Every structure is written in structure tokens, then in C-alpha cells.
Amino acid sequence: MRDGFRQSMAWLHTWSGLLVCWVLFLVFTAGTASYFRDEISLWMEPELHAAAITPVSNLVATQNAIRLLEKEAAGSPRWFITMPTDRNPAVRVGWSSPPVKGEKGRGKFNSADLNPATGERLADVRETRGGDFIYRLHYDLHYMPAKWARWIIGFCAMFMLVAIISGVITHKRIFKDFFTFRPKKGQRSWLDAHNAVAVLALPYHLMITYSGLVTLMFMYMPYGAQVAYNGDEKAFLAESFRQAEVKKPAGQPAQLAALAPMIAQAEKHWDEGQIGRFTINNPGDANATIQITRERDEKKLSHLRQSMQFDGVSGALISTMGDDASAAAETRGVLFGLHVAEFANPLLRTLFFLCGFAGCAMVATGALLWAVKKRQGYAKELAKGGRVGFGVRLVDGLNIGAIAGLPIALASYFWANRLLEVGMEKRSEAEIRWFFIAWGIAAILAHIRPNRRMWQWQLVAGGVLFALLPVLNVFTTDTHLGVTLFQGKGPVAVAGFDLFVLGFGLLLIYAAKRLAPKKVALKLDQKEQAIEKTSSDGDHSTLREAT
Known part of the structure; x- marks a missing residue:
């Protein structure tokens, strides 16, 4: 001490x-x-600044996006479709290219911005990481x-x-x-x-620092989960943060089911909540699945989002996620939501x-x-x-x-x-x-x-x-x-x-x-130093000598 x-x-x-x-x-x-x-x-x-974008329904925007993906990403194992928002009026599609034979890891990720009304690329947009970097x-x-x-x-x-x-x-x-x-x-x-x-901004400083640590808590402190689940990380994540099941491709071609019933069912389940994202696994395959994720709710602090998974061929509902999140998961979701301020x-x-x-x-x-x-x-x-x-x-x-x-x-x-x-x-x-x-x-x-x-x-x-x-x-x-x-x-x-x-x-x-640059007298510097020392140490005699 x-x-x-x-x-x-x-x-x-x-x-x-x-x-x-x-x-x-x-x-x-x-x-x-x-x-x-x-x-x-x-x-x-800047190529997107002058683009004329007409708002349309989620169904029309998604159907247009799928037509482009079927044309340009037919062999991809996964498609992503992000719906327009008030901050980005375009539809953003992404897809993973098939991995190159003989090379480890995933294939290249591709993306494009589309006009939701037509499904056409908005422009030859320059490649940039933008604010994401x-x-x-x-x-x-x-x-x-x-x-x-x-x-x-x-x-x-x-x-x-x-x-x-x-x-x-x-x-x-x-x-x-x-x-x-x-x-x-x-x-x-x-x-x-x-x-x-x-x-x-003291409350903010405490919140942003602590919540930043919490977002990566399972990397910093994994031992509790490892002991409780005998090192089975997948079992821990499946129970704590329920994830959609992704099947391996069956190798049998199949047509994707109609999207309209799935969208209607999701919006009804979420009380007219907006759809934020589609994730289509194994498109064009008999084991295809479609996951629909809800758009962020500005009334909720939590980063957790509800989602529903459908069979990509029959359109049948497979599972719902996020409807009954545990208290621990919801707490972490609130802290993460506060950190990124998506709400x-x-x-x-x-x-x-x-x-x-x-x-x-x-x-x-x-x-x-x-x-x-x-x-x-x-x-x-x-x-x-x-x-x-x-x-x-x-x-x-x-x-x-x-x-x-x-x-x-x-x-x-x-x-x-x-x-x-x-x-x-x-x-x-x-x-x-x-x-x-x-x-x-x-x-x-x-x-x-x-x-x-x-x-x-x-x-x-x-x-x-x-x-x-x-x-x-x-x-x-x-x-x-x-x-x-x-x-x-x-x-x-x-x-x-x-x-x-x-x-x-x-x-x-x-x-x-x-x-x-300003010329400061050495005497004033020494006097100020003595005063500062007195303020921190409580030595009143030094203060009298300095003054």
C-alpha cells in the first residue's frame, strides 16, 4: 500500500x-x-448516391434477389439476402463461392447491392470495406x-x-x-x-468498457462451460444460444419452395415484425433450408434477434429461435446491444x-x-x-x-x-x-x-x-x-x-x-510544480514556501 x-x-x-x-x-x-x-x-x-430506389414489399425484393442469385451463384453452398433499411435502401445479397479443390478453407465471399424493385445491380460500385473496416x-x-x-x-x-x-x-x-x-x-x-x-460520460465509459469485455467473455473465460459440458463446445452453444441446424447437401437437385407463405407466417408470428435477413443453405438441393431473421426492434435493447427455419423444398416450419431466450442469453444480448447501439x-x-x-x-x-x-x-x-x-x-x-x-x-x-x-x-x-x-x-x-x-x-x-x-x-x-x-x-x-x-x-x-510555442518562465514552472505536489501530498508547508 x-x-x-x-x-x-x-x-x-x-x-x-x-x-x-x-x-x-x-x-x-x-x-x-x-x-x-x-x-x-x-x-x-458514391456510385449509389444517385441511384433511384423504389420501396417494395419484402416478397418482391426477395424474389428479385433470388433470381439474380440463381443466375450468378448457382453452385454456392449458401446465399444471404439482407432487406433494405432506413440507413441502406438497397437489397444486399451475398454468397460463398464453392471451395477450390485441393485448397483448405472456404471459398471467396461475394456481394452485390440490388435495386429491390428490379433486382438489378445498382451500379458498378467500387470495391471498398467502408465503415466495416x-x-x-x-x-x-x-x-x-x-x-x-x-x-x-x-x-x-x-x-x-x-x-x-x-x-x-x-x-x-x-x-x-x-x-x-x-x-x-x-x-x-x-x-x-x-x-x-x-x-x-462516466456511465457511458463504464458501460462501453464492461460490455465490450462481455461480448467476448466465452473466449476470455471458457473454463466454466468446458467443465460443465466436458469440453463439448457445440453442446454448450446449442443449449445456450440455439442455432439453426444445417444439413449436408443430399446431392439431389430440387426447386426452392414458394417464399410468400414463409414470409406471411414469419410476420404473423412476430406480430407484424419486419424481416431483416434470409439465409438459404444448400440452395437447389433436396436438403435446402431457409432461415428468416427478424429485423432489429428499436424498442428492445437486446442484440438477440428472433428467427425461423423452414424446409427449403416443402416450405414446412422446422424450428423457431429466440422466442424464449434464457435470462443469461438475454442479459448478454442486452449488454452487446448497448455496446453496438443498434437499437x-x-x-x-x-x-x-x-x-x-x-x-x-x-x-x-x-x-x-x-x-x-x-x-x-x-x-x-x-x-x-x-x-x-x-x-x-x-x-x-x-x-x-x-x-x-x-x-x-x-x-x-x-x-x-x-x-x-x-x-x-x-x-x-x-x-x-x-x-x-x-x-x-x-x-x-x-x-x-x-x-x-x-x-x-x-x-x-x-x-x-x-x-x-x-x-x-x-x-x-x-x-x-x-x-x-x-x-x-x-x-x-x-x-x-x-x-x-x-x-x-x-x-x-x-x-x-x-x-x-510559448516561452514559460522557469520560476513559474517551479512554483506550479510545488503547488501541484502540495495538492497531491497535502504538504501545506511546501505551499507556503511556494507562495
């Missing part, structure tokens, strides 16, 4: 936050952007096995949970400090900012986004606070022309590369989407490469010169790249702000994205301007 319980919690809060803060900043940033991943994906597919980045990272990445993210999330709880214990005046901000006070100002953004309307999703943005600021100010505090210990050396220690330089470089470099990487991802050739091979991977190339360059430069001027350069670079995205749209698309905002044509989400990146870019440029 370090000089009492609260002092020990302060030490724990500092180091549990600092050691993983750069990974947490990536997770918070990518996760926050993912609340609008559908809108990001739409912006990154950002969403997967916040828990799967990239260029590494997903299991390794999820263990890393889980480890960092546990540190985050410890940092939040210890931070609440440490700051006994935490809610009073929320209304206190003293600008231009060095370390005190960073601490005030850190307290303010942390308390502003949220646009206004509530914006509130989640703002809370996530506060989380990004909390992590960033916490990382900067440590560096500012440590740098004060080198005030005399710096005044004599010396340098700070290796540890502080390393943290400064990591702070610049992670906090100021990540906006450069994200903006480069969006620029690559517009500038890369539309028909190039493996285009989506090229966009992602530019994300990491830009971030890598920013990180290297940050470690070469980890000072205030580098902060300015990188913040300006990110700000300019973001602020010029709407200008780039003028030259690369027909749905720029002049059309979407002033003429009222095109998707509203596209105009919203352009306005946000413009405002965010200007915010970064303003932050860079505020970081203009």
Missing part, C-alpha cells in the same frame, strides 16, 4: 491507463466512428489473427476498467472538479480537462457518438497529463539546454503518433477511396494499406522529433486532409455539398458526413494554433 488507499489507487490509475492508452485511443476512436459505419460506407460508395479495426485490429487481436483488446479493456474504477476512487471531489477548468495552467489545465471529459435512433446514436468522443478526449488528455507532469521534472535541464529522459521522449513520440497521427491515417483512408482507380484489383486492401502507410509515417516522424512543433505539424496535416475532403468531392463525385446541401439532392447522410469532416478538420487546425 503506497501511503494510504487513495494514493495507491492514484498510482494504479496512472499506470493502468498509461501502459495501454495508445491502443485504447485507437479502440475508442474506431469504435466511436462505427456508430455511423453505414453512413460512412454509403459515403465511400473501421468497425472491425476496433476489436480485430488488422494484419494479425483475429484471436490474437481480441486477446490484446481484452487485455487493454481490462486495464481501462481498472483505470476508470481507480480514477473514481482517487478523485474524491470528482463531480466538483467537473465544473472546474483553469486554462493556461500547465499540468493543472490538463488535469481539469481530463476530469471534465471523464465525468461527463438507437439517429438522435440517440449521435449522443452515443458524443460520449465516445469524450472517451477519446479522456484517453488523450490522460496520456498527455503524464508527459506534462514528467517534463516538469526536467525544467532545470531544459533551461540549460539539456534534454528530457528516454522514457519521456518515448511517451511523447507515442502520444504524437497515436493521438495526432490517427486522424491523418483516417483522412488518408477516405482520400484513397476517392483517388484510387475504381476498377483496380484488390482495391479495398489498397485503401487500408494507405491508412497504415500514413499512420506509420506519422509515427516515425513523431519519434524523430517529439516536440510541440511536431504536434502542430501533424494536427495541421490531419486538419487539412479532413477539411479538404468536401472539396475533393467536388472533383470526384456528383454528390458534393453544393448538391446535397444547397440543392437538397442526394442522401442526407452524405451531406452530414461532409459537414462533420469539415468541422472536425477545422477543430484540428484550431488545436494546432493553440499549441503555438
Whole structure:
């Protein structure tokens, strides 16, 4: 115990936050952007912006989609049909190609966006991962096995949970400090900012961290289920989360049953609930099955969705799933639903986004606070022309590369989407490469010169790249702000994205301007350091000497 319980919690809060803060900043940033991943994906597919889409019934949209799949995916073992939503008016079809002989694993996955009224492809849409890349980045990272990445993210999330709880214990005046901000006070100002953004969305921070751990709880803590089910993971999943049974192909061709009775039966069973997705296993085979999944219900927090499975040839109902979920499964579904906020309307999703943005600021100010505090210990050396220690330089470089470099990487991802050739091979991977190339360059430069001027350069670079995205749209698309905002044509989400990146870019440029180097007197630094030490240690004699 370090000089009492609260002092020990302060030490724990500092180091549990600092050691993983750069990974947490990536997770918070990518996760926050993912609340609008559908809108990001739409912006990154400008070929869909001007498509005239006529709403039709689920039956017509599904029949049109099946006709295209029968033509282009006849040998596929599985078809997927996703119904239109208010955020994506197109029908999205997907299918798995048969595995290549002699090669292990599944075949290539293909997808297409269709006009629900005609069943025709909407356009020759550019290949892009869109917002899905950002969403997967916040828990799967990239260029590494997903299991390794999820263990890393889980480890960092546990540190985050410890940092939040210890931070609440440490700051006994935490809610009073929320209304206190003293600008231009060095370390005190960073601490005030850190307290303010942390308390502003404290319930959200606790919820998003804990629910993130719960979503992967069976990977982190599998031992209870393994003991209870003697290592039979399939039996555990079948009992806890009932899954539709998928039979092996019979090898006998057969025609799919009519969809109208199945759709009518599903909608009646769900009290006119909307259909969200069709999954057709073994299409064209005697053992074909059709699984109909309900669209998310905005009145429910749970991520769990009801579904019904039918025989693909006779149309007979085989089973229903999700109608009577166990308390444990429903609890996990609610926590997962809260984490991804699928239930949220646009206004509530914006509130989640703002809370996530506060989380990004909390992590960033916490990382900067440590560096500012440590740098004060080198005030005399710096005044004599010396340098700070290796540890502080390393943290400064990591702070610049992670906090100021990540906006450069994200903006480069969006620029690559517009500038890369539309028909190039493996285009989506090229966009992602530019994300990491830009971030890598920013990180290297940050470690070469980890000072205030580098902060300015990188913040300006990110700000300019973001602020010029709407200008780039003028030259690369027909749905720029002049059309979407002033003429009222095109998707509203596209105009919203352009306005946000413009405002965010200007915010970064303003932050860079505020970081203009200023000469601070050594005496004031020493006085402030003494006052800060007195505030944390309670040594009133030091305060009298300093003042």
C-alpha cells in the first residue's frame, strides 16, 4: 500500500491507463466512428448516391434477389439476402463461392447491392470495406489473427476498467472538479480537462468498457462451460444460444419452395415484425433450408434477434429461435446491444457518438497529463539546454503518433477511396494499406522529433486532409455539398458526413494554433510544480514556501 488507499489507487490509475492508452485511443476512436459505419460506407460508395430506389414489399425484393442469385451463384453452398433499411435502401445479397479443390478453407465471399424493385445491380460500385473496416479495426485490429487481436483488446479493456474504477476512487471531489477548468495552467489545465471529459460520460465509459469485455467473455473465460459440458463446445452453444441446424447437401437437385407463405407466417408470428435477413443453405438441393431473421426492434435493447427455419423444398416450419431466450442469453444480448447501439435512433446514436468522443478526449488528455507532469521534472535541464529522459521522449513520440497521427491515417483512408482507380484489383486492401502507410509515417516522424512543433505539424496535416475532403468531392463525385446541401439532392447522410469532416478538420487546425510555442518562465514552472505536489501530498508547508 503506497501511503494510504487513495494514493495507491492514484498510482494504479496512472499506470493502468498509461501502459495501454495508445491502443485504447485507437479502440475508442474506431469504435466511436462505427456508430455511423453505414453512413460512412454509403459515403465511400458514391456510385449509389444517385441511384433511384423504389420501396417494395419484402416478397418482391426477395424474389428479385433470388433470381439474380440463381443466375450468378448457382453452385454456392449458401446465399444471404439482407432487406433494405432506413440507413441502406438497397437489397444486399451475398454468397460463398464453392471451395477450390485441393485448397483448405472456404471459398471467396461475394456481394452485390440490388435495386429491390428490379433486382438489378445498382451500379458498378467500387470495391471498398467502408465503415466495416473501421468497425472491425476496433476489436480485430488488422494484419494479425483475429484471436490474437481480441486477446490484446481484452487485455487493454481490462486495464481501462481498472483505470476508470481507480480514477473514481482517487478523485474524491470528482463531480466538483467537473465544473472546474483553469486554462493556461500547465499540468493543472490538463488535469481539469481530463476530469471534465471523464465525468461527463462516466456511465457511458463504464458501460462501453464492461460490455465490450462481455461480448467476448466465452473466449476470455471458457473454463466454466468446458467443465460443465466436458469440453463439448457445440453442446454448450446449442443449449445456450440455439442455432439453426444445417444439413449436408443430399446431392439431389430440387426447386426452392414458394417464399410468400414463409414470409406471411414469419410476420404473423412476430406480430407484424419486419424481416431483416434470409439465409438459404444448400440452395437447389433436396436438403435446402431457409432461415428468416427478424429485423432489429428499436424498442428492445437486446442484440438477440428472433428467427425461423423452414424446409427449403416443402416450405414446412422446422424450428423457431429466440422466442424464449434464457435470462443469461438475454442479459448478454442486452449488454452487446448497448455496446453496438443498434437499437438507437439517429438522435440517440449521435449522443452515443458524443460520449465516445469524450472517451477519446479522456484517453488523450490522460496520456498527455503524464508527459506534462514528467517534463516538469526536467525544467532545470531544459533551461540549460539539456534534454528530457528516454522514457519521456518515448511517451511523447507515442502520444504524437497515436493521438495526432490517427486522424491523418483516417483522412488518408477516405482520400484513397476517392483517388484510387475504381476498377483496380484488390482495391479495398489498397485503401487500408494507405491508412497504415500514413499512420506509420506519422509515427516515425513523431519519434524523430517529439516536440510541440511536431504536434502542430501533424494536427495541421490531419486538419487539412479532413477539411479538404468536401472539396475533393467536388472533383470526384456528383454528390458534393453544393448538391446535397444547397440543392437538397442526394442522401442526407452524405451531406452530414461532409459537414462533420469539415468541422472536425477545422477543430484540428484550431488545436494546432493553440499549441503555438510559448516561452514559460522557469520560476513559474517551479512554483506550479510545488503547488501541484502540495495538492497531491497535502504538504501545506511546501505551499507556503511556494507562495
